[in-house]
Amino acid sequence: MLLDGKKLLVTGVLTDDSIAYAVAKVAQEAGAEIVLTSFGRARRLTERVAKKLPAGAPDVLELDVNDPSHIEAISNDLMGRWGHVDGVVHAIGFAPSDALGGNFVNTPWESVATAFQTSAYSLKALGVGLREPMAAARDRGGASLVSLTFDGRFAWPIYDWMGVAKAGLEAITRYLARDLGPDGIRVNTVSAGPIRTMAGKSIPGFDQIAGHWLNRSPLEWSLTDATPVGQMVCFLMSDWARMTSGEMIHVDGGYHAMGTDIKGSRIGEA
Numbered sequence: 001m002l003l004d005g006k007k008l009l010v011t012g013v014l015t016d017d018s019i020a021y022a023v024a025k026v027a028q029e030a031g032a033e034i035v036l037t038s039f040g041r042a043r044r045l046t047e048r049v050a051k052k053l054p055a056g057a058p059d060v061l062e063l064d065v066n067d068p069s070h071i072e073a074i075s076n077d078l079m080g081r082w083g084h085v086d087g088v089v090h091a092i093g094f095a096p097s098d099a100l101g102g103n104f105v106n107t108p109w110e111s112v113a114t115a116f117q118t119s120a121y122s123l124k125a126l127g128v129g130l131r132e133p134m135a136a137a138r139d140r141g142g143a144s145l146v147s148l149t150f151d152g153r154f155a156w157p158i159y160d161w162m163g164v165a166k167a168g169l170e171a172i173t174r175y176l177a178r179d180l181g182p183d184g185i186r187v188n189t190v191s192a193g194p195i196r197t198m199a200g201k202s203i204p205g206f207d208q209i210a211g212h213w214l215n216r217s218p219l220e221w222s223l224t225d226a227t228p229v230g231q232m233v234c235f236l237m238s239d240w241a242r243m244t245s246g247e248m249i250h251v252d253g254g255y256h257a258m259g260t261d262i263k264g265s266r267i268g269e270a
Contacts, residue, residue: 001031002238007082009074009130011037011063012091012148016049018197019148020091022230028055030234035081037063037074065092065122071129084136087237090126090147093119099161107161115161120168123147127176131183138184144237145180147173147189148229149248151256157208170248177246186245188236192229193221193252217253 008027012020013036027034035058038046043060050057061077063070078085095115099107127134127145134143150159152167159166170189177187194210210223232251235241250256 001029002240003027003234004031006032006086006237007078007084008032008034008087008089008237009037009078009085010034010089010091011065011126012089013038013046013049014042015045015197016052017195017224017226018091019192019195019226019229020089021049021053022226023089023091023233024050024058024230025053026227026230026234027237028053030238032087032234032237034058035078036060039064039070065126066117068125068129071125075130075132078130078133079136082133084140085130085133085143086137086140087144087146088126088130088134089233089237090123090145092122092126093148093162093165095119095160095162095165101158102160104160112161112164115165116168119162119165120172123169123172124176127180127185127187131180131185134180134185135183141239141242142184142186144241145176145185145187146233146236148233149189149191150194151191151248151250151252158206173248174246181245186236186242188241188244188247188249190229190232190236191248191250191252191256192226193217193255194223195226195229196223197226213253213255216258217255218258219253221253221255 010024013024024034038060039062047060061074063074096111099111099115137143149166149169152163152170156163173187173189194213213221229251
């Protein structure tokens with residue numbers, strides 16, 4: 001199987017409709033051993049949904065990605081547990097409500113800083129903080145750090161400062177690929193189309209983008225099936241992608257390549 005013998009850390013699993021859950025499910029089905037992370041009150045939700053995974057519930061470790069002591073504890077756990085880690089999935093993002101929904105020019109710095117630290121800088125914090133266990137996988141084909149984005153090249157109608165954070169995440173992907181590459185660590189991000197996850201549904205105007213996607217995507221896009229995204233993430237953590245780093249790979253039904261939809265209108269137009 002694609003991930004036979006691989007040891008993976010997956011963040012961001014909260015509900016069984018999340019992209020991170022799809023990654024964890026596909027990873028187990030492909031032969032990987034995984035551990036999950038969560039923190040605070042959400043950890044009980046993660047532990048509950050982990051029981052639905054096909055190979056049984058993995059351990060759930062405490063991780064607030066903005067707390068360096070948590071990242072250090074995760075690194076120590078992975079070294080003690082496995083002696084290395086083959087793959088790390090960064091499925092973490094958050095923006096205060098006033099940083100979304102068309103409030104771009106009025107958002108205060110405090111909210112911008114929270115969105116950027118949690119959704120972008122945390123990729124660097126996690127990558128550098130877990131450098132030791134990832135570097136320890138060099139003789140096993142190298143380690144893979146994969147994040148999730150929503151194409152930050154464009155100004156989406158309602159994404160606002162989360163869009164800016166995602167653009168930062170994509171840039172951080174390239175710089176980390178440069179700086180962690182000598183340790184045999186490759187870094188990539190997957191740009192997924194809209195999925196009706198808990199996080200997606202919380203974004204004001206989500207239905208506007210989602211509906212337009214169905215008209216414009218040349219392949220039939222599902223708003224409820226994150227499996228194709230999970231499969232791409234798992235491919236990037238496999239040995240078949242051992243020479244791929246610094247990339248943003250789209251799993252969006254081809255939407256990103258289309259200039260207009262079938263009616264000739266652009267996103268945001270009536």
